[in-house]
Amino acid sequence: MPELPEVETVVRELMPLEGERIAKLEASWERTLDGGLEHFQERLLGARVDSVWRRGKYICLDLSSKCTLTIHLRMTGKCLFELGEKDSPYERVRLDFASGTQLHFVDVRKFGRWKIWAPDQLLPELGVEATSAAAVQEALTELNSRREIKKVLLDQRVLAGVGNIYADEALFMAGIHPTVPANRLKSQAIKDLAQAIAKVLQASIDNMGTTLSDYRNTRNIGGENQNYLQVYGQSGLNCLHCDQKIVKITLGGRGTHFCPRCQPEP
Protein backbone atom coordinates (compact mmCIF):
# COMPACT_ATOMS: atom_id res chain seq x y z
CA MET A 1 0.00 0.00 0.00
CA PRO A 2 1.37 3.37 -0.92
CA GLU A 3 2.72 5.37 2.01
CA LEU A 4 5.02 8.39 2.05
CA PRO A 5 8.00 6.82 0.19
CA GLU A 6 5.80 5.42 -2.57
CA VAL A 7 3.97 8.73 -2.98
CA GLU A 8 7.30 10.60 -3.00
CA THR A 9 8.55 8.30 -5.77
CA VAL A 10 5.45 8.96 -7.85
CA VAL A 11 5.54 12.73 -7.23
CA ARG A 12 9.12 12.99 -8.48
CA GLU A 13 8.05 11.26 -11.68
CA LEU A 14 5.03 13.54 -12.08
CA MET A 15 7.16 16.71 -11.92
CA PRO A 16 7.44 16.93 -15.74
CA LEU A 17 3.71 17.76 -15.73
CA GLU A 18 4.63 21.23 -14.47
CA GLY A 19 3.74 23.72 -17.20
CA GLU A 20 1.33 21.33 -18.92
CA ARG A 21 -2.25 22.44 -19.62
CA ILE A 22 -5.24 20.19 -18.90
CA ALA A 23 -7.37 19.65 -21.99
CA LYS A 24 -9.72 16.83 -21.03
CA LEU A 25 -10.92 14.91 -17.99
CA GLU A 26 -12.85 11.66 -18.12
CA ALA A 27 -14.03 9.38 -15.32
CA SER A 28 -15.33 5.86 -15.70
CA TRP A 29 -15.77 5.63 -11.90
CA GLU A 30 -17.04 9.04 -10.91
CA ARG A 31 -16.87 8.45 -7.16
CA THR A 32 -13.09 8.76 -7.39
CA LEU A 33 -13.71 12.48 -7.92
CA ASP A 34 -14.83 14.04 -4.62
CA GLY A 35 -17.63 16.42 -5.63
CA GLY A 36 -18.29 14.80 -8.99
CA LEU A 37 -17.10 15.09 -12.58
CA GLU A 38 -18.69 18.48 -13.36
CA HIS A 39 -17.11 20.08 -10.30
CA PHE A 40 -13.72 18.84 -11.47
CA GLN A 41 -14.18 19.91 -15.07
CA GLU A 42 -15.05 23.46 -13.98
CA ARG A 43 -11.78 23.80 -12.06
CA LEU A 44 -9.45 21.68 -14.18
CA LEU A 45 -10.22 22.20 -17.85
CA GLY A 46 -7.87 24.77 -19.35
CA ALA A 47 -5.84 25.07 -16.13
CA ARG A 48 -2.05 24.81 -16.14
CA VAL A 49 -0.13 22.70 -13.64
CA ASP A 50 2.08 25.15 -11.76
CA SER A 51 3.78 22.75 -9.35
CA VAL A 52 3.75 19.12 -8.28
CA TRP A 53 4.59 18.30 -4.69
CA ARG A 54 3.80 15.96 -1.80
CA ARG A 55 2.20 16.39 1.62
CA GLY A 56 1.99 13.22 3.74
CA LYS A 57 0.51 10.56 1.47
CA TYR A 58 -1.12 13.13 -0.83
CA ILE A 59 0.06 13.99 -4.33
CA CYS A 60 -0.55 17.74 -4.75
CA LEU A 61 -0.89 19.66 -8.00
CA ASP A 62 -1.14 23.44 -7.73
CA LEU A 63 -3.17 24.72 -10.66
CA SER A 64 -3.31 28.08 -12.40
CA SER A 65 -7.06 28.13 -11.63
CA LYS A 66 -6.12 29.03 -8.05
CA CYS A 67 -6.76 25.67 -6.48
CA THR A 68 -4.88 22.53 -5.55
CA LEU A 69 -5.75 19.07 -6.82
CA THR A 70 -4.84 16.27 -4.42
CA ILE A 71 -4.63 12.61 -5.40
CA HIS A 72 -4.65 9.96 -2.67
CA LEU A 73 -3.72 6.47 -3.89
CA ARG A 74 -5.14 4.73 -0.80
CA MET A 75 -4.68 0.97 -1.26
CA THR A 76 -4.32 0.24 -4.95
CA GLY A 77 -4.20 3.58 -6.79
CA LYS A 78 -1.64 4.01 -9.57
CA CYS A 79 -0.76 7.00 -11.75
CA LEU A 80 0.45 5.73 -15.12
CA PHE A 81 1.69 7.60 -18.17
CA GLU A 82 0.85 4.58 -20.33
CA LEU A 83 -2.07 2.23 -19.84
CA GLY A 84 -1.35 -1.46 -20.36
CA GLU A 85 -3.84 -4.17 -21.23
CA LYS A 86 -3.94 -5.65 -17.73
CA ASP A 87 -4.67 -2.29 -16.09
CA SER A 88 -7.18 -1.09 -18.63
CA PRO A 89 -10.31 -2.53 -16.92
CA TYR A 90 -9.37 -0.70 -13.73
CA GLU A 91 -8.79 2.77 -15.14
CA ARG A 92 -11.07 5.13 -13.17
CA VAL A 93 -9.98 8.62 -14.30
CA ARG A 94 -7.99 9.91 -17.26
CA LEU A 95 -6.37 13.33 -17.70
CA ASP A 96 -5.43 14.51 -21.18
CA PHE A 97 -2.98 17.39 -21.48
CA ALA A 98 -2.78 19.82 -24.39
CA SER A 99 0.64 18.42 -25.34
CA GLY A 100 -0.85 14.95 -25.83
CA THR A 101 0.49 13.58 -22.55
CA GLN A 102 -2.00 11.34 -20.77
CA LEU A 103 -2.26 10.46 -17.10
CA HIS A 104 -4.21 7.30 -16.29
CA PHE A 105 -5.51 6.75 -12.76
CA VAL A 106 -5.85 3.01 -12.23
CA ASP A 107 -7.38 1.73 -9.00
CA VAL A 108 -8.57 -1.86 -8.53
CA ARG A 109 -10.29 -1.35 -5.19
CA LYS A 110 -11.74 2.10 -5.95
CA PHE A 111 -10.58 3.58 -2.63
CA GLY A 112 -8.41 6.27 -4.22
CA ARG A 113 -9.74 9.84 -4.12
CA TRP A 114 -9.12 13.04 -6.04
CA LYS A 115 -10.08 16.27 -4.32
CA ILE A 116 -9.94 19.98 -5.11
CA TRP A 117 -8.99 22.47 -2.40
CA ALA A 118 -8.99 26.24 -2.10
CA PRO A 119 -5.39 27.35 -1.48
CA ASP A 120 -5.86 28.58 2.10
CA GLN A 121 -7.70 25.47 3.34
CA LEU A 122 -5.58 22.64 1.95
CA LEU A 123 -5.44 19.52 4.15
CA PRO A 124 -6.03 21.42 7.40
CA GLU A 125 -6.06 18.39 9.70
CA LEU A 126 -2.73 16.93 8.61
CA GLY A 127 0.10 16.58 11.15
CA VAL A 128 3.82 17.20 10.75
CA GLU A 129 5.78 15.64 7.89
CA ALA A 130 7.04 12.26 9.07
CA THR A 131 10.38 12.79 7.28
CA SER A 132 11.36 15.54 9.70
CA ALA A 133 12.84 13.86 12.79
CA ALA A 134 12.90 17.14 14.71
CA ALA A 135 9.24 17.89 13.99
CA VAL A 136 8.18 14.32 14.80
CA GLN A 137 10.11 14.36 18.07
CA GLU A 138 8.41 17.60 19.07
CA ALA A 139 4.93 16.39 18.04
CA LEU A 140 5.28 13.13 20.00
CA THR A 141 6.66 14.94 23.03
CA GLU A 142 3.80 17.45 23.13
CA LEU A 143 1.05 14.93 22.42
CA ASN A 144 0.95 13.27 25.88
CA SER A 145 -1.55 10.59 24.84
CA ARG A 146 -2.20 7.26 26.53
CA ARG A 147 -2.97 5.60 23.18
CA GLU A 148 -0.74 2.77 21.97
CA ILE A 149 2.26 4.22 20.16
CA LYS A 150 1.55 2.38 16.91
CA LYS A 151 -1.96 3.85 16.70
CA VAL A 152 -0.44 7.28 17.21
CA LEU A 153 2.05 6.72 14.39
CA LEU A 154 -0.82 5.84 12.05
CA ASP A 155 -2.84 8.92 13.04
CA GLN A 156 -2.35 11.34 10.13
CA ARG A 157 -3.41 14.27 12.34
CA VAL A 158 -0.24 13.70 14.38
CA LEU A 159 2.24 12.50 11.73
CA ALA A 160 1.62 12.75 8.01
CA GLY A 161 2.88 9.94 5.82
CA VAL A 162 3.43 6.87 8.00
CA GLY A 163 1.28 3.81 7.22
CA ASN A 164 1.16 0.25 8.45
CA ILE A 165 4.43 -0.99 6.93
CA TYR A 166 6.71 1.82 8.07
CA ALA A 167 5.09 2.09 11.51
CA ASP A 168 6.06 -1.52 12.19
CA GLU A 169 9.53 -1.09 10.68
CA ALA A 170 10.29 2.09 12.63
CA LEU A 171 9.12 0.63 15.95
CA PHE A 172 11.39 -2.36 15.35
CA MET A 173 14.36 -0.17 14.53
CA ALA A 174 13.78 1.88 17.70
CA GLY A 175 13.23 -1.28 19.81
CA ILE A 176 9.78 -0.14 20.97
CA HIS A 177 6.80 -2.47 21.51
CA PRO A 178 3.78 -1.34 19.44
CA THR A 179 1.36 -1.32 22.39
CA VAL A 180 3.40 0.96 24.67
CA PRO A 181 1.27 3.96 25.69
CA ALA A 182 2.71 6.95 23.82
CA ASN A 183 3.05 9.06 26.96
CA ARG A 184 5.10 6.38 28.70
CA LEU A 185 7.97 6.72 26.25
CA LYS A 186 11.00 8.42 27.74
CA SER A 187 12.46 11.37 25.88
CA GLN A 188 15.35 9.26 24.59
CA ALA A 189 12.92 6.65 23.22
CA ILE A 190 10.92 9.38 21.46
CA LYS A 191 14.13 10.72 19.97
CA ASP A 192 15.17 7.23 18.80
CA LEU A 193 11.72 6.65 17.31
CA ALA A 194 11.65 9.98 15.46
CA GLN A 195 15.04 9.20 13.96
CA ALA A 196 14.02 5.63 13.10
CA ILE A 197 10.93 6.91 11.24
CA ALA A 198 13.02 9.33 9.17
CA LYS A 199 15.60 6.65 8.47
CA VAL A 200 13.10 3.96 7.45
CA LEU A 201 11.26 6.37 5.16
CA GLN A 202 14.43 7.68 3.52
CA ALA A 203 15.76 4.15 2.94
CA SER A 204 12.52 3.23 1.21
CA ILE A 205 12.58 6.38 -0.94
CA ASP A 206 16.09 5.38 -2.00
CA ASN A 207 14.69 1.94 -2.91
CA MET A 208 11.78 3.43 -4.90
CA GLY A 209 9.23 2.22 -2.35
CA THR A 210 7.85 -1.11 -1.16
CA THR A 211 5.91 -3.32 -3.58
CA LEU A 212 4.07 -6.17 -1.86
CA SER A 213 1.23 -6.54 -4.33
CA ASP A 214 -0.21 -3.49 -6.05
CA TYR A 215 2.13 -0.52 -5.73
CA ARG A 216 3.78 0.60 -8.99
CA ASN A 217 5.42 3.85 -10.07
CA THR A 218 4.26 5.91 -13.07
CA ARG A 219 6.03 3.56 -15.46
CA ASN A 220 4.29 0.56 -13.87
CA ILE A 221 7.48 -0.67 -12.21
CA GLY A 222 7.56 -1.82 -8.58
CA GLY A 223 10.00 -0.75 -5.88
CA GLU A 224 12.72 -2.76 -4.17
CA ASN A 225 12.25 -1.93 -0.50
CA GLN A 226 10.20 -5.09 0.16
CA ASN A 227 13.54 -6.95 0.06
CA TYR A 228 14.74 -5.07 3.13
CA LEU A 229 11.74 -5.32 5.49
CA GLN A 230 12.72 -6.50 8.97
CA VAL A 231 9.32 -7.31 10.52
CA TYR A 232 6.40 -6.38 8.27
CA GLY A 233 5.05 -9.55 6.67
CA GLN A 234 7.80 -11.56 8.33
CA SER A 235 5.69 -13.31 11.03
CA GLY A 236 6.92 -16.83 11.73
CA LEU A 237 10.37 -16.02 10.38
CA ASN A 238 13.34 -15.46 12.64
CA CYS A 239 14.37 -11.94 13.62
CA LEU A 240 17.50 -10.97 11.68
CA HIS A 241 18.86 -9.33 14.81
CA CYS A 242 18.24 -11.88 17.60
CA ASP A 243 16.82 -15.01 15.88
CA GLN A 244 13.57 -14.89 17.89
CA LYS A 245 10.37 -15.57 15.90
CA ILE A 246 8.59 -12.48 14.58
CA VAL A 247 5.05 -12.22 15.96
CA LYS A 248 1.90 -10.83 14.36
CA ILE A 249 -0.97 -9.35 16.37
CA THR A 250 -3.98 -7.21 15.47
CA LEU A 251 -3.91 -3.65 16.78
CA GLY A 252 -6.65 -1.19 15.92
CA GLY A 253 -7.80 -3.58 13.21
CA ARG A 254 -4.39 -3.65 11.51
CA GLY A 255 -1.84 -6.39 11.21
CA THR A 256 1.06 -5.52 13.51
CA HIS A 257 4.44 -7.25 13.33
CA PHE A 258 7.21 -7.12 15.89
CA CYS A 259 10.06 -9.03 17.53
CA PRO A 260 9.20 -9.96 21.14
CA ARG A 261 12.85 -9.89 22.16
CA CYS A 262 14.03 -6.71 20.41
CA GLN A 263 10.77 -4.94 21.33
CA PRO A 264 9.97 -6.07 24.89
CA GLU A 265 6.45 -5.87 26.33
CA PRO A 266 5.71 -2.66 28.25
Next chain:
DNA sequence: CCTTAGTCCTGCATGC
Protein backbone atom coordinates in the same frame (compact mmCIF):
# COMPACT_ATOMS: atom_id res chain seq x y z
C1' DC B 1 -12.82 14.14 24.96
C1' DC B 2 -12.14 9.25 23.87
C1' DT B 3 -12.43 4.48 21.48
C1' DT B 4 -14.60 1.10 18.57
C1' DA B 5 -17.28 -0.56 14.64
C1' DG B 6 -18.87 -0.01 10.15
C1' DT B 7 -18.21 1.55 5.32
C1' DC B 8 -16.14 1.53 0.94
C1' DC B 9 -14.11 -2.21 -2.75
C1' DT B 10 -12.03 -6.32 -5.20
C1' DG B 11 -8.55 -9.91 -5.87
C1' DC B 12 -6.62 -13.50 -3.85
C1' DA B 13 -5.85 -17.26 -0.48
C1' DT B 14 -8.01 -20.83 1.96
C1' DG B 15 -11.02 -24.76 2.91
C1' DC B 16 -14.21 -28.32 1.66
Next chain:
DNA sequence: TGCATGCAGGACTAAG
Protein backbone atom coordinates in the same frame (compact mmCIF):
# COMPACT_ATOMS: atom_id res chain seq x y z
C1' DT C 1 -12.72 -27.66 -10.53
C1' DG C 2 -15.97 -24.90 -8.27
C1' DC C 3 -18.02 -22.47 -4.80
C1' DA C 4 -18.28 -19.98 -0.36
C1' DT C 5 -15.93 -17.50 3.02
C1' DG C 6 -12.79 -14.25 4.86
C1' DC C 7 -8.89 -11.26 4.73
C1' DA C 8 -6.11 -7.03 3.38
C1' DG C 9 -6.55 -1.85 4.79
C1' DG C 10 -6.53 4.40 4.73
C1' DA C 11 -9.58 7.57 5.73
C1' DC C 12 -13.86 8.79 7.00
C1' DT C 13 -18.37 8.57 9.66
C1' DA C 14 -21.45 7.11 13.24
C1' DA C 15 -22.30 5.27 17.57
C1' DG C 16 -21.36 4.45 22.42
